[in-house]
Amino acid sequence: MNAMGSLEPKLRVKAATKVYQTGSGDLLALDRCSLDIQAGEILTVVGPSGSGKTTLLWAMSGLHGLTSGEVVLDGKTIKGPNSQIGMVFQEANLLPWRNVDANIRFPFEIKGEKPDEAWIASLMHRVGLDGFGRKMPRELSGGMQQRVALVRALSFKPSVLLMDEPFGALDAFTREEMNHLVEEIYLDTRTTIVLITHSIEEAIFLGDRIVVMSARPGRIAHIHDVPFARPRSMDIMSTREVFDLTNTIKREIVGDQQSKARIAQRPAAAATPGN
Amino acid sequence: MSNSDAIPEFGKTSAGSGEVGVANMSALTAGPGINSFRDVAIIVAVAVVVIGSVEVLLNIFAVPQYVLPKPSEIAVALYTDFGFIAPHLGHTLIELFSGFGIGAVIGLILAAVITQFPFAEKIITPYILLLVTTPMLALVPLLILRFGFGYEPRIIAVALASGPMVMINAATGFRRVDSGKIALARSYGASTLQIFWKVRAPMALPMIFVGLMVGSIFGLLTAVGAEMVGGGFGLGNRLTSYSSMIQMPQFFAVVMILSTLGILIYVLFFLLGKKFASWEA
Incomplete structure (x- = not known):
């Protein structure tokens, strides 16, 4: 951090563009997306399917490259997986042949480092996994599995946590619980979090800012600030402000899809094969 | 920069491509479990009855040894x-x-x-x-x-x-x-x-x-x-x-x-x- 540290974003996405080569031609998944993410903020990303949310997150993680543009973490361009970044995937993605303890130590095995047992124990306690260390993944519910995944992602103290629709497969109550848990952990650690979600409610409850993406090509359409103090309670979800924000975002997503559909109809008709 | 640049998609838990092999004999590994003394007793009893009946029947019908x-x-x-x-x-x-x-x-x-x-x-x-x-x-x-x-x-x-x-x-x-x-x-x-x-x-x-x-x-x-x-x-x-x-x-x-x-x-x-x-x- 320099003297102007507060102005330097933690994570900077510069004109990120991604083209997938598919059987039916090139697909522009991400079109010149630029975004600054400040240290210690929770940024949530919503958008229709095909808006490149996951592609954007994977580019941030260094797991997938970009066709052009770059992602800069602490002033350095990301060129591959980085130990400053923890990742939580859709589905818990636990290794089914390892018990909970062994799953959580998996990152350390790969990196060849010694795990910080005290830190892991405190995380386990924090997410309510005390006494679950020897359980196999199949013995755990979806919510418990995702808790293990959360501990695993935080076990090596990353400064950025990337979450790819982590709670999409959970029921509404478990999801709410997990949202509270993420906020608690965030307040403890002040980890910078980027969370992708299908749920506008989740995006509002957790986000300091919400990025709304548009589909085909994936672009950043809108960015909203969420002006609620933390810790937040579910009560904010029934306020007028949240109601209006939810509707605005819904309109942005649905409106975008409808206009895309109208445009898509004409070329589709022209492309009907004729002799 | 990356080796596998496929469109990320993880809706399915396992890649189904290899689920059924040419010689997938999972039926072999999924036999019934034998749980109790009672199960063992029944299995042994059935075996004794079957072998005993064969012995008796071969005797009754005087099946020559070179046949069975x-x-x-x-x-x-x-x-x-x-x-x-x-x-x-x-x-x-x-x-x-x-x-x-x-x-x-x-x-x-x-x-x-x-x-x-x-x-x-x-x-x-x-x-x-x-x-x-x-x-x-x-x-x-x-x-x-x-x-x-x-x-x-x-x-x-x-x-x-x-x-x-x-x-x-x-x-x-x-x-x-x-x-x-x-x-x-x-x-x-x-x-x-x-x-x-x-x-x-x-x-x-x-x-x-x-x-x-x-x-x-x-x-x-x-x-x-x-x-x-x-x-x-x-x-x-x-x-x-x-x-x-x-x-x-x-x-x-x-x-x-x-x-x-x-x-x-x-x-x-x-x-x-x-x-x-x-x-x-």
Whole structure:
């Protein structure tokens, strides 16, 4: 951090563009997306399917490259997986042949480092996994599995946590619980979090800012600030402000899809094969 | 920058591509469990009744011994002639273990290497299928011409019969790894070798055990068959010899030994699979 540290974003996405080569031609998944993410903020990303949310997150993680543009973490361009970044995937993605303890130590095995047992124990306690260390993944519910995944992602103290629709497969109550848990952990650690979600409610409850993406090509359409103090309670979800924000975002997503559909109809008709 | 640049999509928990292999024998590994003393008692009682009825019926209808010996006669032959049959059992086991060992190691290595290169896999798979479907017994006369009447032609035949079975099942296992788990390992900076040992291999383990089980049974069949074709030793040789001399109790004693051997092999790999691959229930 320099003297102007507060102005330097933690994570900077510069004109990120991604083209997938598919059987039916090139697909522009991400079109010149630029975004600054400040240290210690929770940024949530919503958008229709095909808006490149996951592609954007994977580019941030260094797991997938970009066709052009770059992602800069602490002033350095990301060129591959980085130990400053923890990742939580859709589905818990636990290794089914390892018990909970062994799953959580998996990152350390790969990196060849010694795990910080005290830190892991405190995380386990924090997410309510005390006494679950020897359980196999199949013995755990979806919510418990995702808790293990959360501990695993935080076990090596990353400064950025990337979450790819982590709670999409959970029921509404478990999801709410997990949202509270993420906020608690965030307040403890002040980890910078980027969370992708299908749920506008989740995006509002957790986000300091919400990025709304548009589909085909994936672009950043809108960015909203969420002006609620933390810790937040579910009560904010029934306020007028949240109601209006939810509707605005819904309109942005649905409106975008409808206009895309109208445009898509004409070329589709022209492309009907004729002799 | 990245090796696998596919569109990320993890809705499905496992990549379905390899779920059903050519020789997916999961039915073999999913037998009913025997849980209580009562189960055991019933199984034993049924066996006693069945064997006893056979004994009685053969007596009543006075079936000649050269057609079908009585269970009691087989038991006596097994007891009195076991000392003579035992060395032959040893020969068969030597052929089975060495042939299966060679075949399984080559099969496993081939499966691990080939699944890393999908294009090479496409080219090689038809030949592996050919090896799986062709009865290797057909080659035994040729192998005897080349290698004589010793262990060599039998060991080669066993390796040829069991190796492709192990390979094709193991390859199914190595192929079905889902990209989410590989991405997970890569997000920690895992190397290709680490991904193989820590993700691909454990994930393939259940199918590897199925392959080893099927391969070893095929190996046993081929070993006995090869012994019947030529050479002066081995359980297969005993079968041809006893039947040509119409020594039916001894003949069936050897069959009993072979059945027991087959069951022991099955149980061994069943237990190994249960111990090391029980997570896939």
